[in-house]
Amino acid sequence: QVQLQESGPGLVKPSETLSLSCTVSGDSISSYYWSWIRQPPGKELEWIGYIYSSGNTNYKRSLKSRVTISMDMSKNQFSLNLTSVTAADSAVYYCARGWFGGFNVWGQGTTVTVSS
Amino acid sequence: QSALTQPPSVSGSPGQTVTISCSGTSDDVSAYYYVSWYRQNPGKAPKLIIHDVTKRPSGVPDRFSASKSGNRASLTISGLRAEDEGDYYCCSYAGTYTWIFGGGTKLTVL
Numbered sequence: 001q002v003q004l005q006e007s008g009p010g011l012v013k014p015s016e017t018l019s020l021s022c023t024v025s026g027d028s029i030s031s032y033y034w035s036w037i038r039q040p041p042g043k044e045l046e047w048i049g050y051i052y053s054s055g056n057t058n059y060k061r062s063l064k065s066r067v068t069i070s071m072d073m074s075k076n077q078f079s080l081n082l083t084s085v086t087a088a089d090s091a092v093y094y095c096a097r098g099w100f101g102g103f104n105v106w107g108q109g110t111t112v113t114v115s116s
Numbered sequence: 117q118s119a120l121t122q123p124p125s126v127s128g129s130p131g132q133t134v135t136i137s138c139s140g141t142s143d144d145v146s147a148y149y150y151v152s153w154y155r156q157n158p159g160k161a162p163k164l165i166i167h168d169v170t171k172r173p174s175g176v177p178d179r180f181s182a183s184k185s186g187n188r189a190s191l192t193i194s195g196l197r198a199e200d201e202g203d204y205y206c207c208s209y210a211g212t213y214t215w216i217f218g219g220g221t222k223l224t225v226l
Contacts, residue, residue, distance in 0.1 A: 035215070044119055045154075045162065045205055045217040058213040094161055100209045102152030102167030109161050 002026040004095050004107035012089075012114050018082040022095030022107060029053060029076050033098055036069060036080045038091040039109075046091075051078055085114045120145065120206055120218035127224040128196045136221045138189040138206030144216055146187035150209035153182055153191045155202045156220075162205060166191060193223075201225045 008020035022034070036048040049059035051069045059067045063082070071078040082089060090113045096103040121139040128134040138145065138153075145151060151169045154162035164173055166182040169189065182191045189208070193200055206218040 033213075037217075044220045045156075045207075047207075047215040047217060050213060050215075056213070060214065100148070100150040101169075101171075102150075102164050102207070103154075103162075104164045104167065104173060106161040106163075 002097065002105045004097065004105055006093060006095050006107045006110040008093075008110060008112070010111055010113060012085055012112060013116050014086055014114055015084055018080070018085050018089060018112055018114070020080045020093055020095075020110060020112070021077050022079070024076045024078075024097070027097070027105075029071055029073065029078060033100075034069075034071070034078045035096045035098060035103060037094045037096055037103070037106075038089075039094070040088070040091040043091075048080065048082075048093075087114050090114045120208060120216055122204075122206060122218040122221045124219070125222045125224065127226055129226045130196055130198065132196045133192060133194040134196060134223065135193075136191045136204050136206075136223070138191070138208075138218050140187045140189070140208050140216070142187060144187075144208040144210040145184065145189050147211065148209045149184070151182070151184055151189040152207045153180075154205045154207065155200075156205065157202045196225055198225050 003025045030053040035050040051057045066083045068081040092109040094109045095107045097105040153166035156162040179195045204221045210216045
């Protein structure tokens with residue numbers, strides 16, 4: 001049974017960098033596409049970006065200048081870095097496994113608040 | 117790139133059929149056969165209920181069905197049950213390895 005678990009600080013100061021990791025168990029990250037998706041309080045889901053085992057990545061256009069997604073095969077983990085955060089980046093952040101047609105496994109989500 | 121358009125809310129009585137629409141553009145819903153649907157209950161992660169426009173993952177009842185025509189996708193839930201309540205989101209592949217979600221629809225079972 002595949003499980004994803006997000007981890008990282010729950011509080012980040014404005015202008016600093018948000019860093020989260022997603023640990024995958026029950027599957028290898030050498031297949032599928034691995035994405036980060038966020039949901040601000042009371043708002044809709046927003047796809048942030050993805051990484052594939054080849055190291056290929058892509059990001060939502062409006063976040064591209066601030067986002068980096070990377071992976072560590074040895075730890076079966078992938079990570080999200082979002083720089084220069086503001087209050088608008090406060091959200092529940094999910095990691096998810098998927099392909100073009102859907103995201104079939106999700107982490108439970110981790111809440112990140114941007115505040116001084 | 118704006119979110120896909122969904123009605124904010126729909127409702128129905130137990131046993132009825134409801135349909136949730138999802139409107140996109142020629143860059144996403146219309147262009148690819150890669151629409152998915154998710155149900156999200158309060159405080160929980162979304163759960164995939166439809167992938168690749170019409171396919172149900174194992175364990176999702178056949179009361180859930182979906183389709184796509186042009187730039188509009190639809191999720192239909194028949195034989196509505198109380199446990200179907202939740203927020204429903206559509207998602208489409210939008211090309212060049214990007215995805216876009218809908219604004220979400222709150223389903224209330226009366």
